[in-house]
Amino acid sequence: xxxxxxxxxxxxxxxxxxxxxxxxxxxxxxxxxxxxxxxxxxxxxxxxxxxxxxxxxxxxxxxxxxxxxxxxxxxxxxxxxxxxxxxxxxxxxxxxxxxxxxxxxxxxxxxxxxxxxxxxxxxxxxxxxxxxxxxxxxxxxxxxxxxxxxxxxxxxxxxxxxxxxxxxxxxxxxxxxxxxxxxxxxxxxxxxxxxxxxxxxxxxxxxxxxxxxxxxxxxxxxxxxxxxxxxxxxxxxxxxxxxxxxxxxxxxxxxxxxxxxxxxxxxxxxxxxxxxxxxxxxxxxxxxxxxxxxxxxxxxxxxxxxxxxxxxxxxxxxxxxxxxxxxxxxxxxxxxxxxxxxxxxxxxxxxxxxxxxxxxxxxxxxxxxxxxxxxxxxxxxxxxxxxxxxxxxxxxxxxxxxxxxxxxxxxxxxxxxxxxxxxxxxxxxxxxxxxxxxxxxxxxxxxxxxxxxxxxxxxxxxxxxxxxxxxxxxxxxxxxxxxxxxxxxxxxxxxxxxxxxxxxxxxxxxxxxxxxxxxxxxxxxxxx
Amino acid sequence: xxxxxxxxxxxxxxxxxxxxxxxxxxxxxxxxxxxxxxxxxxxxxxxxxxxxxxxxxxxxxxxxxxxxxxxxxxxxxxxxxxxxxxxxxxxxxxxxxxxxxxxxxxxxxxxxxxxxxxxxxxxxxxxxxxxxxxxxxxxxxxxxxxxxxxxxxxxxxxxxxxxxxxxxxxxxxxxxxxxxxxxxxxxxxxxxxxxxxxxxxxxxxxxxxxxxxxxxxxxxxxxxxxxxxxxxxxxxxxxxxxxxxxxxxxxxxxxxxxxxxxxxxxxxxxxxxxxxxxxxxxxxxxxxxxxxxxxxxxxxxxxxxxxxxxxxxxxxxxxxxxxxxxxxxxxxxxxxxxxxxxxxxxxxxxxxxxxxxxxxxxxxxxxxxxxxxxxxxxxxxxxxxxxxxxxxxxxxxxxxxxxxxxxx
Numbered sequence: 001x002x003x004x005x006x007x008x009x010x011x012x013x014x015x016x017x018x019x020x021x022x023x024x025x026x027x028x029x030x031x032x033x034x035x036x037x038x039x040x041x042x043x044x045x046x047x048x049x050x051x052x053x054x055x056x057x058x059x060x061x062x063x064x065x066x067x068x069x070x071x072x073x074x075x076x077x078x079x080x081x082x083x084x085x086x087x088x089x090x091x092x093x094x095x096x097x098x099x100x101x102x103x104x105x106x107x108x109x110x111x112x113x114x115x116x117x118x119x120x121x122x123x124x125x126x127x128x129x130x131x132x133x134x135x136x137x138x139x140x141x142x143x144x145x146x147x148x149x150x151x152x153x154x155x156x157x158x159x160x161x162x163x164x165x166x167x168x169x170x171x172x173x174x175x176x177x178x179x180x181x182x183x184x185x186x187x188x189x190x191x192x193x194x195x196x197x198x199x200x201x202x203x204x205x206x207x208x209x210x211x212x213x214x215x216x217x218x219x220x221x222x223x224x225x226x227x228x229x230x231x232x233x234x235x236x237x238x239x240x241x242x243x244x245x246x247x248x249x250x251x252x253x254x255x256x257x258x259x260x261x262x263x264x265x266x267x268x269x270x271x272x273x274x275x276x277x278x279x280x281x282x283x284x285x286x287x288x289x290x291x292x293x294x295x296x297x298x299x300x301x302x303x304x305x306x307x308x309x310x311x312x313x314x315x316x317x318x319x320x321x322x323x324x325x326x327x328x329x330x331x332x333x334x335x336x337x338x339x340x341x342x343x344x345x346x347x348x349x350x351x352x353x354x355x356x357x358x359x360x361x362x363x364x365x366x367x368x369x370x371x372x373x374x375x376x377x378x379x380x381x382x383x384x385x386x387x388x389x390x391x392x393x394x395x396x397x398x399x400x401x402x403x404x405x406x407x408x409x410x411x412x413x414x415x416x417x418x419x420x421x422x423x424x425x426x427x428x429x430x431x432x433x434x435x436x437x438x439x440x441x442x443x444x445x446x447x448x449x450x451x452x453x454x455x456x457x458x459x460x461x462x463x464x465x466x467x468x469x470x471x472x473x474x475x476x477x478x479x480x481x482x483x484x485x486x487x488x489x490x491x492x493x494x495x496x497x498x499x500x501x502x503x504x505x506x507x508x509x510x511x512x513x514x515x516x517x518x519x520x521x522x523x524x525x526x527x528x
Numbered sequence: 529x530x531x532x533x534x535x536x537x538x539x540x541x542x543x544x545x546x547x548x549x550x551x552x553x554x555x556x557x558x559x560x561x562x563x564x565x566x567x568x569x570x571x572x573x574x575x576x577x578x579x580x581x582x583x584x585x586x587x588x589x590x591x592x593x594x595x596x597x598x599x600x601x602x603x604x605x606x607x608x609x610x611x612x613x614x615x616x617x618x619x620x621x622x623x624x625x626x627x628x629x630x631x632x633x634x635x636x637x638x639x640x641x642x643x644x645x646x647x648x649x650x651x652x653x654x655x656x657x658x659x660x661x662x663x664x665x666x667x668x669x670x671x672x673x674x675x676x677x678x679x680x681x682x683x684x685x686x687x688x689x690x691x692x693x694x695x696x697x698x699x700x701x702x703x704x705x706x707x708x709x710x711x712x713x714x715x716x717x718x719x720x721x722x723x724x725x726x727x728x729x730x731x732x733x734x735x736x737x738x739x740x741x742x743x744x745x746x747x748x749x750x751x752x753x754x755x756x757x758x759x760x761x762x763x764x765x766x767x768x769x770x771x772x773x774x775x776x777x778x779x780x781x782x783x784x785x786x787x788x789x790x791x792x793x794x795x796x797x798x799x800x801x802x803x804x805x806x807x808x809x810x811x812x813x814x815x816x817x818x819x820x821x822x823x824x825x826x827x828x829x830x831x832x833x834x835x836x837x838x839x840x841x842x843x844x845x846x847x848x849x850x851x852x853x854x855x856x857x858x859x860x861x862x863x864x865x866x867x868x869x870x871x872x873x874x875x876x877x878x879x880x881x882x883x884x885x886x887x888x889x890x891x892x893x894x895x896x897x898x899x900x901x902x903x904x905x906x907x908x909x910x911x912x913x914x915x916x917x918x919x920x921x922x923x924x925x926x927x928x929x930x931x932x933x934x935x936x
Contacts, residue, residue: 038868041690046736048623153654176686177652178729179628265670271662328658348625349733356690358579358727365866373860377853384529384849417799420861420869424803424876427857431810431850438846441530464817467762468810471755475806478751479799482743487799494803 008511016398019405032408034157035173036415038486039363041356042173043181046349049166053344054138055131056085062109062124063088069104086126089117098122135166138343143168146185148339153181167349171485178353180332186346188302189336191255193288194247196296196308197225204296205246206308208232213244224249228298230305231324245305247298252288257281261337263330266322271330275337276318290314301333352485366419373423381430385437387527391512392433395504399429402500407493415489425497431468432505435461437528450523454513458506465505469498532845539840539888540833540896546889550777557784564787569794570730572744574619574737576627579605579728580634581612583649583696583721587638588613596633605727606867612727619734627729638723647722648685648701648715649694657682659718665710681711694725744798748779751805759813766902767816770894771809774886778808781882782875789874796872803876807854808883811847812891815839832899836892851884 023032037044063080070078076093078101083089092098101122105114111130115123126134139162150158150172159171175181196204199216207213210227217225225246232243257277264274277285289297289311298308299321306323325333354362377396382389403422407414440457448456473495480491517523570577580586591602597615605612620626639647646659660678661670668674684706695701698721702712732740752775760768779801786797818839830838858880861873 175652176690177654179632180652180655182625182628326658327662328655331658347623348731349623350736351625351627351729351731353627353726353729355725355727356686357581357693357725360690362866362868365864366869369861369864369866372864373857376856376860380853380856386529416866416868417796417872420865420873423857423861424854427854428807428850430853431846434846434849434853435814438843438849441533442842445533460821464814467813467817470758471809471813472803472806474754474758475751475802478747478754478805479802482747482802483795483799487795490799 022405022408034413036413038416041359043178044352045170047168047346050345052085091121189341192251192300193253197246210244261334271327273321273334282317286316370423395508399500399504403497406496413489415486417490418493421490421493429501450526535841540892543893554780554784557787560787569792571795572741574732574734576617577730578615580724582724586613623733627731646719649722649725653682653686663714665714773894777886778882782879785878800875804879811887
């Protein structure tokens with residue numbers, strides 16, 4: 001063996017070791033190749049962030065800002081009305097010039113374009129670039145919030161990523177209870193503390209009939225109160241039908257003022273959610289409770305009243321939410337409150353959940369089929385090419401090790417189509433060997449010596465092999481571009497395998513030939 | 529062992545009959561598509577797919593009588609003793625959590641106990657652990673220690689369930705190694721064995737389905753064009769055109785086969801088609817390559833038909849062997865790979881066979897027709913130019929006529 005061949009051999013063995021090591025399970029890394037959702041079980045979700053929600057919220061806030069700034073600068077108050085998600089109209093009191101309001105708008109409402117309606121009111125429309133910034137921020141913030149929630153659930157290796165425009169892709173491997181996780185992800189968790197209005201002093205607006213309640217709203221408060229649904233509880237704290245509350249529209253304290261939330265136990269041992277407030281929140285909560293002792297305060301979550309306890313005394317920095325929670329519900333509520341509210345609601349566009357037992361079956365069948373395919377392949381190649389066939393099988397084996405090792409190093413995901421991809425790649429890798437071997441046979445038939453036949457065989461097959469690989473690589477790239485989840489995994493497997501196959505068919509098989517049929521030996525015969 | 533050595537088949541002669549055969553096959557397949565309609569899978573049509581495994585015989589009649597399943601296609605999944613059923617629900621107008629809602633409603637129908645008790649075939653680890661923590665049968669307290677302790681028991685039960693597929697009696701749960709007596713007691717009081725377990729649930733909203741449809745069509749068309757461009761770049765335009773026609777042929781044949789078996793058009797099928805685009809062209813590339821090499825080596829006058837026949841015969845053993853090895857692998861996948869990749873492997877198999885077949889039939893037909901139409905003796909490779917001058921542009925041995933005279 002000359003030194004050149006020795007170095008090549010060292011390189012091959014080195015690679016073999018390098019990639020084999022990646023495949024040994026360790027304590028920190030018990031699963032060197034990550035299994036995809038279709039093999040492990042789990043949930044794949046595509047959600048749309050309803051950005052309109054956030055736009056609407058910003059528009060409402062703009063209107064509130066205009067009103068409050070007008071009050072601060074001692075201007076006559078304005079009435080505002082939202083026309084669509086991004087537009088509101090401010091009607092001024094009669095005989096008031098708009099100049100002062102326009103000044104406020106320039107200073108405080110930079111995100112809005114101002115115009116005048118035919119009736120002389122001011123119309124504010126959110127600027128398109130402001131909307132697109134808001135869009136991006138909303139998606140980013142949603143991803144962040146969802147990630148916090150999923151991390152709190154303890155899902156291992158989740159994937160949460162924005163995907164073009166207003167979509168978010170969420171992959172949760174190993175989740176066996178998709179319904180609950182989906183609920184947790186989707187809960188907007190907009191927590192609000194709002195006063196329950198009174199029909200007369202000491203008589204809170206609450207009752208089991210929404211229509212009757214609406215009729216009892218004092219006329220003076222008509223625009224300021226809305227009816228929200230909640231649950232009525234019997235004396236044991238069990239739910240007993242719907243209860244409606246007339247609550248004020250103004251929201252003095254929200255979930256943003258929360259510092260933390262956790263599960264606590266009520267006096268009867270029932271699960272409750274305790275929360276503490278930020279310094280700023282404490283200040284607001286203190287003001288609110290001090291001024292309204294003995295009145296009910298509605299705790300509103302996503303526009304539903306969770307509970308409406310009476311304010312017994314001034315509360316500053318912490319409080320408790322009671323409701324008819326199961327331990328699980330209390331736990332989940334504390335979790336979503338801690339991780340913050342979603343800036344917009346979510347709509348499920350796509351869901352794929354594979355149960356763990358189906359995943360188990362899939363991997364069993366996939367591996368069995370691949371093993372059988374591999375054995376058939378090995379037998380066929382050895383039968384047809386004898387010792388050269390053994391050479392090809394060695395190359396195939398190395399190909400397999402490189403392919404799996406690369407997947408481990410790059411943290412590629414193995415999917416069921418991916419398993420098919422591996423065995424298919426090996427089927428294709430044989431092609432390179434076949435091209436070379438057929439060439440060598442042809443050269444031998446033309447009467448060339450063994451060494452010359454080997455040299456020419458490899459040299460002549462090279463261009464062809466590159467071409468056949470390139471065409472398959474091109475289609476694998478399209479496959480990657482097109483596919484989702486399992487199919488992407490398939491494309492990745494295919495790409496790695498094709499790369500490895502060029503290397504093993506050319507380099508490895510060549511080195512094996514060089515070692516067995518040494519140029520210095522002038523071999524007379526070759527088993528091919 | 530050697531096969532197909534020094535063969536001398538006249539492939540070019542068979543090309544018209546081959547084209548006719550392919551046409552008939554494709555027409556039959558597409559005729560069936562017209563007759564039966566395309567069987568769009570959930571990926572493209574939208575809607576929901578739910579696979580349930582029952583712990584007794586599948587109550588098909590009960591399922592059919594449930595209102596939410598009025599529009600559903602209900603069929604057996606796998607073998608009868610798998611006791612599994614596939615529910616296929618048509619597209620919804622609105623984007624909702626369709627499958628989830630249906631499953632919840634089925635759970636309500638089949639397992640009325642679930643209002644007060646925990647369904648051990650339906651709930652996951654966290655809910656189970658939550659039940660233990662709330663009842664705390666082993667006095668571990670409500671702190672972290674208790675949570676970890678009960679999480680562990682719950683996980684063992686869930687693992688046992690996924691091994692079995694689903695539980696059919698409480699004894700299987702309580703006998704799971706690691707489940708304490710206290711936990712068993714809680715389970716028999718506050719939990720029950722539900723009638724089914726969800727193997728798989730999928731919802732695809734109308735929007736996503738439409739987008740995927742478009743994406744799939746574009747992916748196949750663009751990859752075929754890219755392939756044609758690559759071949760044109762590496763060889764020349766005649767071969768590029770031949771390659772594209774060959775790809776279209778293979779894809780159409782695979783699709784026609786899907787029509788024949790009335791298979792479901794799913795994402796996996798598109799993946800198979802894309803793979804056919806990339807793989808079935810390989811035989812063609814190898815043949816082209818050999819033709820180009822022969823032009824450099826062989827100085828004798830040869831018609832295009834002769835050149836093609838020679839190259840195809842020279843590479844025949846390689847073609848058969850490689851296709852054979854891929855076919856071997858695919859047959860293994862079809863027989864043992866399970867349902868999920870069954871149709872994928874079938875389509876791929878047809879595509880691979882079509883690819884080999886089209887290399888020796890369709891490609892020569894296109895190349896010769898192109899040569900005839902363009903009227904020149906084909907490709908302008910630098911080396912070719914040296915051979916070229918000895919032949920007049922429309923010599924009597926023009927390839928088309930040559931093959932006709934052979935048949936006569």
